[in-house]
Each structure stands twice: as C-alpha cells, then as structure tokens.
Amino acid sequence: MFGTSGIRGRIGDEVTAELALAVGRAVGSEGYDRVVIGRDVRESGSMLVDAIVAGLCECGSDVLTVGVESTPTIARAVARLKADAGVVVTASHNPETDNGIKLWNPSGKAFGSAQREAIERRVRQDEYELAAWNGVGSRHRRDGVRESHVKTLRKSVSLERSPSVIVDVGNGAGGVTASVLDDLGCRVRTLNGQEDGSFPGRPSEPTAETLETLSTLVEQTNAELGIGHDGDADRMLAVDESGTFVPKDALLALFAREAAGNGDRVAAPVDTSLAVDDALADVGASVTRTQVGDVYVAARTTEADVVFGGEPSGAWIWPEETLCPDGPLAACKLVELVASRGPLSDLVAEIDRYPIRRTSVEVEDKAAVMAEIEDRVTERYDEIDTLDGVRIETADGWFLLRASGTQPLIRVTAEARSESDADALFEDAQTVITESHAAKSEGSNSDG
Structure with missing residues (x-):
C-alpha cells in the first residue's frame, strides 16, 4: 500500500475516499491524538481530506486543517502546532489523474517503515479503535502556516545582494517561494503561478523538458536564475542565467559542498553520480549512500556527522532546519549561493561531469x-x-x-x-x- 513516498495512485482506482477513511482511522487508532492535515492543489484532495478527517475524528483524534499549502509548509506546521503527526494529501510530481497520502512526524521526517507497516496492517485487517460517542475528535481550522514558513525561511539565509529570479510554480502549491524571495528583496517574477490541479502550464514534475519555458524566459529577461517546483513544492530544480538546465547531480554537489566540511558526511542515494563524491573530497567530506527515496535520505541525516542529504530528483534536506525535503528552502539557499559566489553557470562549471x-x-x-x-x-x-x-x-x-x-x-x-x-x-x-x-x-x- 505504501511506497517510499507514501500512498500514491490514480483517483477512483488505487486511491479512493474509502481508502482515505481507512488511513484516517488507522492513524487515529495508532494513538496520534492531534494531527495536522493539508493538501496540494488537486481538486480530488478536498474529498480525500474530508474522508481522512472523518476517520481521525471517529477514532478520537483532534484535527487541525490548514488548507492548500506546499508539503514542506504542512510538514513544518506539525511541530509548530504541537501535533503528534501530519497528513499531506498530495501526489507530488505525479500527473493530474493521481493523488496520494503522505504521513509526517513532528521532526519533519516522513513516517518510517515501522510506522507505515503499523498503519497498513490496521487498514488491511480492518482493525480500528473507534471512539465512544463522547470521545470523538474535533476539527479546527488553523491559518497562518504559510506566513510562519516564510518567516522561518527568511531567517535561514542572508543575501549579500538581491538577484533577479523567475519562479516556475508549475500551477502547484509552491507560491511560498516567490513570497519569501520577494520579502528578501529579490526581483521576482512567477511563471504558472495560478494554482490549478490540472496543471495546464506544464506537467507537474520539473525536468529539463518541462522547464523549457522557464529556461527561455530566464534567458530573454536577463534573470540570474530560474527555480522550478513540482505540484507540492517538495522538489526544486533550477536553470542558470543563460537558461541552461542545471544537471541534477551538479545541483546536489553544489549544495553538498556548501554544507559540508572536513570529516562531514552527506547522505545521497545509491544512484548518485561520482561527481558528488569528487566535489566533497575537495573539502574533506564524503558521501554515505542510502536507498532511493527521500525518507531514507532523511533517516540518514539524523546521524551526528551527516550535515546534508539530497536526491538528484530534486529533494534537498538540511537536517538542522527540517527533515522534510523543502523546495522553497532549497530555492533560498541557491539564491544565497548565487548572491555570494556569482553566476550559477560558473558554479556549475566547477563540478566535474562524467558520462x-x-x-x-x-x-x-x-x-x-x-x-x-x-x-x-x-x-x-x-x-x-x-x-x-x-x-x-x-x-x-x-x-x-x-x-x-x-x-x-x-x-x-x-x-x-x-x-x-x-x-x-x-x-x-x-x-x-x-x-x-x-x-x-x-x-x-x-x-x-
């Protein structure tokens, strides 16, 4: 039922309101008494949220709904709202036909294998702890989580100057990136900024092909870089000032080299390029390889000497900030790097590329x-x-x-x-x- 990125599949087939109700009941039955829930821009998310909330309340959990927000915004809100767990209804970079459910701990780390197995066992065995009539949970709306995320991001970087940036939101929930960069004084333009779960501007997954319009716009407007998100903004990829797509492994190497020092380790999956090893060797650091999946990368970043974790898919984790892949945070870190070190193309050129x-x-x-x-x-x-x-x-x-x-x-x-x-x-x-x-x-x- 669960993959490494939670439950994900086609609406009306693999993912239904019946399944969502069961997951809500299972989470409540596992003792998560206070739960934050939000969703991405897909219209099917509204009914799934309602079903999950019903299941949670039925098993005695109090639920805090935050509406349509990016996945990292919701994941960060779990601790801020003093909740025991978070639920994000999202299919991330999947096509518009899909939706899914991902569960989060207060640390920002997605549910681990033991937690997922406990939820799945209850769903498969139809085993729930339903509350008595006077013990059902309550549902409350909580506003301000996006503003809180923006405030946190502003504190995470310090810009020596204010580069011009184009943010391709991809019709998703990543508008928080444009907001925080604007607050930081950057000259910001957005592309595909209207939230629309049918993703009319481009497919949800940011790739060299789907970001072609962003590349063209950056080149024609003399912006210093372009940022591209997926539907829930847990991913971030980029194009340089010439409109050239930044290779994913090169972006991982740039972030890793900036975060690590002598003796540090960086978590990355088994399919990561040798270029990352070589870039880290230059600063006395090394790669520790994980299974493919941000949940495995996040788990490794909890080890004391692991200072950063990344997947070439576009998921970036700074463990001192959060264990959730945070696309807006990555965007801010990249802008900070360009502001202090110069053109992104020059930085990328410093990273070796291998066939x-x-x-x-x-x-x-x-x-x-x-x-x-x-x-x-x-x-x-x-x-x-x-x-x-x-x-x-x-x-x-x-x-x-x-x-x-x-x-x-x-x-x-x-x-x-x-x-x-x-x-x-x-x-x-x-x-x-x-x-x-x-x-x-x-x-x-x-x-x-």
Missing part, C-alpha cells in the same frame, strides 16, 4: 531476476552493495541494477570517468540482466 548511461529492461519476474542477478555478480565482482538493488564498484566506475517499484522493469545505471569505460560498464550491466533473465526463464520451463 552516465541509463535504461530500463522489461522482465517477467523482477524479484526472481534480481535474486539471480545478485548471485551472478557475487561470483564476478569484489565490490558489491545490495542496500538497494545491486551496485557494483569497479576501478573504472560503477553500475546499478534496481527493480522498479511500480513496473515489471529492471533499472540500469552506469557511470565512469570516461566515455569508453561508461559504455563498457553499461554493456556489462545489461549482459548480467540478459543472462539472469534467461536463466530464470529456463528454470521456470524445466520446473513446468
């Missing part, structure tokens, strides 16, 4: 194929990491084989410091999949 190859291979039984893959690479390679899929380190680079969480695919990534080595590793990785898939198919046929 990386990616593809997906369709398989019939991804779990069985992954098991065969692990057996085969164990025989052939010395440096193997099975934290999330199978990651093989060689003298020339690395490759990663991971099962897709939602499709019958094996994801393939290979990177090296030269084109020829990257091609060779990429070919080796695909050969491992082909051989493993064939072996499993032969085994299944012989069993039959």
Whole structure:
C-alpha cells in the first residue's frame, strides 16, 4: 500500500475516499491524538481530506486543517502546532489523474517503515479503535502556516545582494517561494503561478523538458536564475542565467559542498553520480549512500556527522532546519549561493561531469531476476552493495541494477570517468540482466 513516498495512485482506482477513511482511522487508532492535515492543489484532495478527517475524528483524534499549502509548509506546521503527526494529501510530481497520502512526524521526517507497516496492517485487517460517542475528535481550522514558513525561511539565509529570479510554480502549491524571495528583496517574477490541479502550464514534475519555458524566459529577461517546483513544492530544480538546465547531480554537489566540511558526511542515494563524491573530497567530506527515496535520505541525516542529504530528483534536506525535503528552502539557499559566489553557470562549471548511461529492461519476474542477478555478480565482482538493488564498484566506475517499484522493469545505471569505460560498464550491466533473465526463464520451463 505504501511506497517510499507514501500512498500514491490514480483517483477512483488505487486511491479512493474509502481508502482515505481507512488511513484516517488507522492513524487515529495508532494513538496520534492531534494531527495536522493539508493538501496540494488537486481538486480530488478536498474529498480525500474530508474522508481522512472523518476517520481521525471517529477514532478520537483532534484535527487541525490548514488548507492548500506546499508539503514542506504542512510538514513544518506539525511541530509548530504541537501535533503528534501530519497528513499531506498530495501526489507530488505525479500527473493530474493521481493523488496520494503522505504521513509526517513532528521532526519533519516522513513516517518510517515501522510506522507505515503499523498503519497498513490496521487498514488491511480492518482493525480500528473507534471512539465512544463522547470521545470523538474535533476539527479546527488553523491559518497562518504559510506566513510562519516564510518567516522561518527568511531567517535561514542572508543575501549579500538581491538577484533577479523567475519562479516556475508549475500551477502547484509552491507560491511560498516567490513570497519569501520577494520579502528578501529579490526581483521576482512567477511563471504558472495560478494554482490549478490540472496543471495546464506544464506537467507537474520539473525536468529539463518541462522547464523549457522557464529556461527561455530566464534567458530573454536577463534573470540570474530560474527555480522550478513540482505540484507540492517538495522538489526544486533550477536553470542558470543563460537558461541552461542545471544537471541534477551538479545541483546536489553544489549544495553538498556548501554544507559540508572536513570529516562531514552527506547522505545521497545509491544512484548518485561520482561527481558528488569528487566535489566533497575537495573539502574533506564524503558521501554515505542510502536507498532511493527521500525518507531514507532523511533517516540518514539524523546521524551526528551527516550535515546534508539530497536526491538528484530534486529533494534537498538540511537536517538542522527540517527533515522534510523543502523546495522553497532549497530555492533560498541557491539564491544565497548565487548572491555570494556569482553566476550559477560558473558554479556549475566547477563540478566535474562524467558520462552516465541509463535504461530500463522489461522482465517477467523482477524479484526472481534480481535474486539471480545478485548471485551472478557475487561470483564476478569484489565490490558489491545490495542496500538497494545491486551496485557494483569497479576501478573504472560503477553500475546499478534496481527493480522498479511500480513496473515489471529492471533499472540500469552506469557511470565512469570516461566515455569508453561508461559504455563498457553499461554493456556489462545489461549482459548480467540478459543472462539472469534467461536463466530464470529456463528454470521456470524445466520446473513446468
């Protein structure tokens, strides 16, 4: 039911009001007595919020509703409103047909695996602690959470000057970014600033392709950088002053290098580029790799010497601020960096870029194929990491084989410091999949 990013799927199919009611009941039954809830701009979110609130109240929880806000705004409000948990109804960067539910702790960290499993068990077993008639919870509206977020963000940065910035809100809930940058004295223009859950301006996920209009506008208006958010603004990606999309790993390396010093560690998933390792080595820091998913990155940032965590998808975590990926905070940090260090293109040019190859291979039984893959690479390679899929380190680079969480695919990534080595590793990785898939198919046929 839960993925690493909560519950997410198509409205009327995987995600329904019935499911939302059950999740509300489960959260209330687990003893979360005071719960903050809000949603992104999708219209289906209104009915899901109502269903979750009903389930919470039915099991004795008091509920504080905050309306349509960005995910980091809502996640930060949990502690400020002295609540035990938070619920955000959002499908984040998914298409307009989808919606979802993500649960938050007061620290800003999403519910961990044990918490998710407890909720899922209650839903699957239909096991709830319904309150008596005089013990049902109450519902109250709380305003001012966006203003509180803006105030916190203003304190998190100090600008030596006020760059000109264009913020592509993507018709989502990330208007808080434009508000705080304006308060900081920046010259701010917005793109796709009207909240609309059908995302008419561009698809919700910010990518080099979906941010093309932002890139053009930055180039034509002489803005110093452009910011792009997804539908709930937990992600932030950027374009430089020339309108060039900033590579995701380069952005991770910039943030990591700025946050870390000698002996520090930075949390990043197993598919992160060698460029991040090299950038951190320059300042005496290192990467500690996690499973793919911001919840795993956030968990690692709770360790004492981990000062920053990031995913190339656009999720950035400064643990001293919050354990929630905060796109508006990342935007402010990037503007601060440009204001103090100069053009974003120059900063990006300081980060090494290495050839990386990616593809997906369709398989019939991804779990069985992954098991065969692990057996085969164990025989052939010395440096193997099975934290999330199978990651093989060689003298020339690395490759990663991971099962897709939602499709019958094996994801393939290979990177090296030269084109020829990257091609060779990429070919080796695909050969491992082909051989493993064939072996499993032969085994299944012989069993039959």
